[in-house]
Amino acid sequence: MNDKKSVDIIQEALFSSSVFKEGGERTLNQSYIPEYLNFREDHIRRISQNFRELFASERGGYSGFSINLAITGSAGIGKTVTSRYTVDRIQSTAEKYHLKLYTEYKNCWTTRTKTSILRSILRDQFGVASRGFSDEESTDILIRRLNSEQAYLLLILDEASVLNQKDIRGFVHLSEEFGMEHRISLIMISRPTEWKVALSSMVSQRISDVIHFQPYNYEETRKILGYRSELAFKSYALSEDIVDMVAEISDQTKNLRHGIETLYRAGRAADQMRIDEITPELIRRAKNDVYPEMRADILEELNPHELFATLSVARRLHHKGITATTIEHSFKNYRIICEEWNATPNGEAAFRNYLSTLEAIGILGKVTKGVKGRKGVRARLTIHDVPAAILIERIEVFLAKQLKNET
Ligand SMILES: Nc1ncnc2c1ncn2[C@@H]1O[C@H](COP(=O)(O)OP(=O)(O)O)[C@@H](O)[C@H]1O
Ligand SMILES: [Mg+2]
Numbered sequence: 417m418n419d420k421k422s423v424d425i426i427q428e429a430l431f432s433s434s435v436f437k438e439g440g441e442r443t444l445n446q447s448y449i450p451e452y453l454n455f456r457e458d459h460i461r462r463i464s465q466n467f468r469e470l471f472a473s474e475r476g477g478y479s480g481f482s483i484n485l486a487i488t489g490s491a492g493i494g495k496t497v498t499s500r501y502t503v504d505r506i507q508s509t510a511e512k513y514h515l516k517l518y519t520e521y522k523n524c525w526t527t528r529t530k531t532s533i534l535r536s537i538l539r540d541q542f543g544v545a546s547r548g549f550s551d552e553e554s555t556d557i558l559i560r561r562l563n564s565e566q567a568y569l570l571l572i573l574d575e576a577s578v579l580n581q582k583d584i585r586g587f588v589h590l591s592e593e594f595g596m597e598h599r600i601s602l603i604m605i606s607r608p609t610e611w612k613v614a615l616s617s618m619v620s621q622r623i624s625d626v627i628h629f630q631p632y633n634y635e636e637t638r639k640i641l642g643y644r645s646e647l648a649f650k651s652y653a654l655s656e657d658i659v660d661m662v663a664e665i666s667d668q669t670k671n672l673r674h675g676i677e678t679l680y681r682a683g684r685a686a687d688q689m690r691i692d693e694i695t696p697e698l699i700r701r702a703k704n705d706v707y708p709e710m711r712a713d714i715l716e717e718l719n720p721h722e723l724f725a726t727l728s729v730a731r732r733l734h735h736k737g738i739t740a741t742t743i744e745h746s747f748k749n750y751r752i753i754c755e756e757w758n759a760t761p762n763g764e765a766a767f768r769n770y771l772s773t774l775e776a777i778g779i780l781g782k783v784t785k786g787v788k789g790r791k792g793v794r795a796r797l798t799i800h801d802v803p804a805a806i807l808i809e810r811i812e813v814f815l816a817k818q819l820k821n822e823t
Pocket of ligand 1: 444445446448449450452453454455456489490491492493494495496497498640644672673676
């Protein structure tokens with residue numbers, strides 16, 4: 417290929433027409449915070465009310481402030497976006513009132529320990545390189561800085577249950593252990609099961625408020641997706657029928673992220689195919705790719721027994737109302753599933769190893785509840801984000817294909 421031609425291709429790719437509005441593609445990113453959050457007014461109000469104390473000096477009389485909020489709810493229902501939205505606005509209000517407030521958002525899937533979270537706060541907010549410092553040293557610097565600046569820190573810990581128990585406790589006690597005044601507040605976001613089983617027992621006395629989010633219903637989902645489509649796409653690029661269709665997809669899993677992802681992928685596909693309208697066929701295809709937590713090739717990384725183990729958990733969780741199951745129960749299921757696939761089951765120790773692998777990859781979640789005075793801990797198993805029905809369907813199709821190839 418000669419140079420000129422490549423340049424032309426680049427020019428065309430960069431400037432050719434798109435179904436997205438100028439800057440529209442970015443509004444479908446996971447990290448984008450839209451200007452309006454419909455149907456979450458009550459939650460926004462309630463989160464804000466918890467931080468009234470912060471502005472108490474404005475109303476005369478200020479008392480030390482340390483608020484720990486818990487936010488719970490299933491996946492894709494606006495917990496993250498509502499928290500970030502509200503905290504951003506609390507921050508701009510603080511600015512207006514000349515109150516020095518640092519805010520920080522951390523997803524514990526990405527930053528997995530208290531040590532790394534503290535370090536990144538010091539680096540990003542205060543320009544302090546704290547590599548090699550102990551947690552105590554980092555905390556000490558942080559508290560000193562806040563004290564000397566008369567400043568506060570409001571930290572959102574998203575997917576908080578990824579942190580280990582010691583780190584969770586450490587965060588909740590952060591403010592009290594050092595310094596006299598309460599300068600650090602937390603918003604911890606987690607799934608209801610994780611909250612109930614793992615977190616609440618450790619920290620419930622220190623929690624000011626637990627705010628539970630419910631999934632959106634169909635009407636709400638439809639309205640929100642209509643709004644998000646308007647932000648992202650040119651008006652001729654998609655019809656009302658398409659938005660209906662995407663709302664139905666999202667409503668099926670009760671997860672708004674699935675709808676937004678579907679729109680994003682369908683838009684990208686339309687651009688790649690150089691068509692200026694999103695068709696039902698594009699939506700159908702995008703929908704099938706939409707569980708990003710569950711890339712198709714993830715299954716290929718697993719051996720058959722790990723797949724059986726995944727099935728053993730997923731089948732149990734497929735029952736309505738069941739959000740977590742036990743290792744014992746899953747092990748029984750696993751033996752049955754091996755039989756179904758004409759495989760010899762391995763022992764419980766091996767089974768536990770499969771679960772650990774699946775947990776490390778992020779397919780399964782394990783929540784353990786420490787029982788005081790007892791060595792054994794009881795683990796509860798959950799699956800992440802992907803609906804059980806979809807997991808089951810994909811694994812069964814995959815296994816059927818694999819095992820057929822073998823013989
Ligand atoms: N009320 C709303 N209005 C507009 N977009 C929303 C609303 N609620 C959720 N979203 C969007 O839906 C997606 C999933 O929300 P998110 O906050 O990530 O869910 P969760 O944290 O509960 O898993 C995000 O892209 C978010 O921007
Ligand atoms: Mg979230």
